[in-house]
Amino acid sequence: MSGIKNISLYHYPLSRSARAKWLLHEMRGEDFTTIRVALRKGEQFTPEFLAKNPNHGVPVLDVTYEDGTQQVITESLAILTWLGDLDDRFAPSSTALRARADYLQVLALGGSWMDQMLWNIRLHESILPKPARNEAFAQFNRDKIKNEIAPQLTRRLSEHDYICGDKFTAADCLMGQNINWAGAYGLCRDEVFKTYMGRMKQRPAFQLAFADASEFEG
């Protein structure tokens, strides 16, 4: 990773920042800094944190380049795409047109479309105050994952060991975390998902990224 001096990740256990932490461990082992943001205590609303991410969420990637300049990257989808492009072990090159198109499609499906379905379930089943929750909307999102997303993922994982084929990519960090998240809602629990997640859980980088899972406070 030439040109980069240091990477810091703002993180909270089992959250979307675990996607980025997993990929960072795959790429750099322990060679990055993890900064825990106590979301339950509201640390994401401090002026220092809001200056980095006005959307008050993790992950935030704080990159120091070798020339001493810094850059902050927010949005897990952008972070995973950017990190993947730093290391050709984790992303198909832009000249591999078909593989690259498939990979970008899976990243967007996971980081945008499916992510929002999971988020809507979380919002309407546990985050919003009870009077603001909409049970039918939560169920609508559950049905979309069950009937539309899961079959697409099942087809991919039945044909190959990884979400984009025979090689692990950054898209596995994103979809793997989504499948884990969906599992907490009783979704994506068929055998094909268990086999895939079993394979992911054997990866030392996965184990490092999720070692703090028991510290998740809701």
Ligand SMILES: N[C@@H](CCC(=O)N[C@@H](CS)C(=O)NCC(=O)O)C(=O)O
């Ligand atoms: N679209 C953003 C969502 C980030 C996000 O909502 N993160 C949650 C944890 S999964 C968070 O930090 N929430 C605290 C808050 O919104 O105050 C991304 O994918 O990075």
